[in-house]
Amino acid sequence: MSIDNTTSKSRREFIAAGLLAGLAAGCASKSPFTPNDESVKASGEMVKLLSVDGEIIEVDKAFLKPVPDLPHVSNAEERKGIGGKSFVMVIDLSRCKNLRKCQSACNHMHNVHPGQNWIKVHSMQDGEHEAPYWEPTTCMHCDEPPCVKVCPVDATFKRQDGIVLIDNNRCIGCRFCMAACPYSTRVFNWEAPVPDSSSNKEYSCETSLPQKKGTVSKCDFCPDMTRMGMLPHCVSACPNGVFFFGDMNEDSVTNGSETFRFSELVKDKGGYRLMEDLGTHPRVYYLPPVNRNFPYENGLENEQKEDY
Amino acid sequence: MDSLILSREKITSDLLPQRFNRAGIIWTGTLIIICIIGAYAYYRQLTRGLVVTNMRDYVSWGIYISNFVFFVAISLVGSLITAVLRLANVHWSTPLTRIAEIIAVSAIVFASIIIIVDMGRPERFLNLFIHGRLQSPIIWDVVVIGTYFFISLLLLYFPLLPDLKILINNKDRSPKWLNRVYRFMGSFWKGTKEQFKISDKAITILCITIIPVAFAIHTVTSWLFATTYRPGWDSTNFGAYFISGAFLVGAGAVVVAMYIFRKAYHLEKYITDFHFEKMGRIVVMLALLYLYFNINEYLIPAFKMKKPEESHLTNLFAGEFAPLFWFAILVGMIIPIGIMLFRKGRRPLPMFIAGVMVVVGAWFKRYLIVTPTLLHPFLPMDNVPESFRHYFPSWEEWAIAMGSLAGALLVITFFARIFPIIPIHETIVDDEKNV
Numbered sequence: 191m192s193i194d195n196t197t198s199k200s201r202r203e204f205i206a207a208g209l210l211a212g213l214a215a216g217c218a219s220k221s222p223f224t225p226n227d228e229s230v231k232a233s234g235e236m237v238k239l240l241s242v243d244g245e246i247i248e249v250d251k252a253f254l255k256p257v258p259d260l261p262h263v264s265n266a267e268e269r270k271g272i273g274g275k276s277f278v279m280v281i282d283l284s285r286c287k288n289l290r291k292c293q294s295a296c297n298h299m300h301n302v303h304p305g306q307n308w309i310k311v312h313s314m315q316d317g318e319h320e321a322p323y324w325e326p327t328t329c330m331h332c333d334e335p336p337c338v339k340v341c342p343v344d345a346t347f348k349r350q351d352g353i354v355l356i357d358n359n360r361c362i363g364c365r366f367c368m369a370a371c372p373y374s375t376r377v378f379n380w381e382a383p384v385p386d387s388s389s390n391k392e393y394s395c396e397t398s399l400p401q402k403k404g405t406v407s408k409c410d411f412c413p414d415m416t417r418m419g420m421l422p423h424c425v426s427a428c429p430n431g432v433f434f435f436g437d438m439n440e441d442s443v444t445n446g447s448e449t450f451r452f453s454e455l456v457k458d459k460g461g462y463r464l465m466e467d468l469g470t471h472p473r474v475y476y477l478p479p480v481n482r483n484f485p486y487e488n489g490l491e492n493e494q495k496e497d498y
Numbered sequence: 499m500d501s502l503i504l505s506r507e508k509i510t511s512d513l514l515p516q517r518f519n520r521a522g523i524i525w526t527g528t529l530i531i532i533c534i535i536g537a538y539a540y541y542r543q544l545t546r547g548l549v550v551t552n553m554r555d556y557v558s559w560g561i562y563i564s565n566f567v568f569f570v571a572i573s574l575v576g577s578l579i580t581a582v583l584r585l586a587n588v589h590w591s592t593p594l595t596r597i598a599e600i601i602a603v604s605a606i607v608f609a610s611i612i613i614i615v616d617m618g619r620p621e622r623f624l625n626l627f628i629h630g631r632l633q634s635p636i637i638w639d640v641v642v643i644g645t646y647f648f649i650s651l652l653l654l655y656f657p658l659l660p661d662l663k664i665l666i667n668n669k670d671r672s673p674k675w676l677n678r679v680y681r682f683m684g685s686f687w688k689g690t691k692e693q694f695k696i697s698d699k700a701i702t703i704l705c706i707t708i709i710p711v712a713f714a715i716h717t718v719t720s721w722l723f724a725t726t727y728r729p730g731w732d733s734t735n736f737g738a739y740f741i742s743g744a745f746l747v748g749a750g751a752v753v754v755a756m757y758i759f760r761k762a763y764h765l766e767k768y769i770t771d772f773h774f775e776k777m778g779r780i781v782v783m784l785a786l787l788y789l790y791f792n793i794n795e796y797l798i799p800a801f802k803m804k805k806p807e808e809s810h811l812t813n814l815f816a817g818e819f820a821p822l823f824w825f826a827i828l829v830g831m832i833i834p835i836g837i838m839l840f841r842k843g844r845r846p847l848p849m850f851i852a853g854v855m856v857v858v859g860a861w862f863k864r865y866l867i868v869t870p871t872l873l874h875p876f877l878p879m880d881n882v883p884e885s886f887r888h889y890f891p892s893w894e895e896w897a898i899a900m901g902s903l904a905g906a907l908l909v910i911t912f913f914a915r916i917f918p919i920i921p922i923h924e925t926i927v928d929d930e931k932n933v
Contacts, residue, residue, distance in 0.1 A: 380553075
């Protein structure tokens with residue numbers, strides 16, 4: 191418990207500290223920030239913060255205290271999921287130009303092995319005279335997940351909030367799930383992971399970190415982020431707002447700057463799911479590549495980089 | 499038949515296990531060396547991870563899995579020769595039963611070993627029992643393969659009991675430690691009427707139970723593939739297709755073993771041309787059956803050429819895998835059928851050649867069932883290094899696969915060194931019946 195169980199602690203601390211400072215600034219109107227603890231000495235280094243009144247205030251850095259980390263989530267809770275949620279993603283193909291910022295952010299945050307990707311951006315052309323388009327794929331978090339059906343040890347499982355996760359401490363590395371997944375979304379840790387800041391941390395199914403040699407991994411919908419009320423890394427990394435993430439129970443999805451009613455978005459834009467005929471019931475919806483923001487050819491530039 | 503004039507003593511002395519001759523020592527030594535190389539390759543895999551193989555995210559199952567399917571297939575022959583023929587009251591198969599049973603036991607053991615080799619986390623093997631989930635076909639496989647192993651072992655052991663008594667009575671023929679093994683395994687067997695009655699009953703029960711279990715092991719193994727959506731695997735034909743192929747390769751292996759044991763131990767009086775003639779008919783029938791299922795398996799999807807199937811099938815028929823595909827069809831089925839359809843082809847030497855062809859063809863056939871399908875996923879193979887788009891096994895994979903095959907042969911070799919490979923007691927009984 192004493193060891194941190196999350197990957198992005200420094201980032202989280204920073205944000206939490208910012209929030210705390212912001213709140214403090216809002217509540218105590220006279221003195222913007224007064225430390226309770228007299229022993230803290232000002233360092234002289236000032237940090238600019240935005241108060242709730244919209245004013246920019248300056249606070250000494252030494253007075254910013256990190257809030258304690260979120261309580262540790264047990265393996266049983268991780269397997270159960272976040273109560274009352276039903277996560278869903280919408281990928282708008284009319285906005286994608288194969289920039290792959292989603293991919294690099296995801297790989298970085300999950301320490302995905304070099305050369306492998308949890309998110310892939312496919313160059314698709316469905317038929318001979320049809321128009322090509324870019325199609326990012328994540329794990330579809332199917333409601334009838336073929337991977338979960340075949341796992342012999344319950345190492346990959348479906349949670350109440352709709353997310354399909356992997357317990358890398360239990361996975362035996364048989365790779366049946368990889369054969370079963372029609373979306374080829376799963377990757378395998380063929381060798382030991384490249385060491386990074388997560389290497390010494392306690393393993394968590396929700397961060398999928400640290401990566402474990404000899405086990406399967408895949409897109410996890412970043413449940414560690416959603417637990418903190420934040421968006422998955424791919425959603426916040428995409429500058430074109432391709433990815434929308436949200437909760438079906440609230441019927442809303444957002445890409446960070448725009449928020450839609452999920453049902454209306456899918457209805458108005460003609461949303462669909464991949465390989466509907468297989469009966470996997472994915473949780474990722476696609477909006478067709480119509481009225482595109484970019485021509486297909488704009489993405490070709492990044493395609494060249496791909497060949498290793 | 500020749501055996502009519504044989505005395506009890508002659509049969510016993512002919513069939514008791516013999517020391518390795520020069521060829522036997524070279525054979526055993528070679529197998530041990532191959533096993534050691536395989537073990538070293540596995541040591542490398544354990545320390546570095548599965549990265550020493552050439553399997554990657556798309557081809558996530560390679561020759562380990564096709565080798566596993568091969569072993570499971572070949573082990574089915576135990577039930578065919580021992581159980582099916584015994585229940586059908588066919589007596590000519592008596593000298594072949596033990597050969598078939600030891601092939602079955604040895605193959606099923608190495609099937610289990612190779613599947614553990616394929617695991618990314620072999621040290622978590624017990625998770626299958628601690629956290630096992632009944633809806634996974636892998637758990638079904640664990641259950642039925644375990645059951646099949648024990649039934650096969652008992653079917654090997656019970657008919658061995660009267661022979662153990664003969665071995666114990668011929669102390670001078672074997673070293674001290676072997677006599678101790680024989681006594682440990684069979685000193686309780688006195689050969690009384692009551693014991694024979696119990697033993698015969700047990701063998702009959704085992705023969706009946708092994709047939710559904712044998713069907714189950716290979717059907718479930720086929721379901722490891724058929725329960726997925728992938729082109730080439732998504733087939734309702736798979737269970738029957740796998741079982742017919744398994745009976746074929748198992749019978750082919752028995753023919754090869756018959757020929758080698760006959761040559762090595764001079765058993766011409768016991769494994770006669772008549773046995774080859776009979777086995778030839780069985781193998782031809784099984785090869786035709788397997789060919790029939792192959793036509794179903796490839797022709798019908800090829801008639802429709804659904805989009806996901808198209809690239810897979812054209813790749814097999816005329817692409818990268820075409821030479822191997824046609825090799826497996828021709829050498830594994832059509833040429834052996836051509837040889838063994840004729841009486842002249844059912845003599846020992848041509849039968850041996852046809853048997854080798856069936857077994858080699860079958861090994862590559864399993865490879866063709868596993869790997870090409872994985873190279874044709876539904877979504878294109880994008881955003882991966884070039885090496886992910888192809889598959890050719892690394893030296894470690896070859897060494898481990900060959901090591902497992904050598905290990906299976908080694909088990910059979912040592913078994914034949916320690917125990918009579920042709921049942922002595924049953925041969926005497928059959929012989930006396932004939933008189």
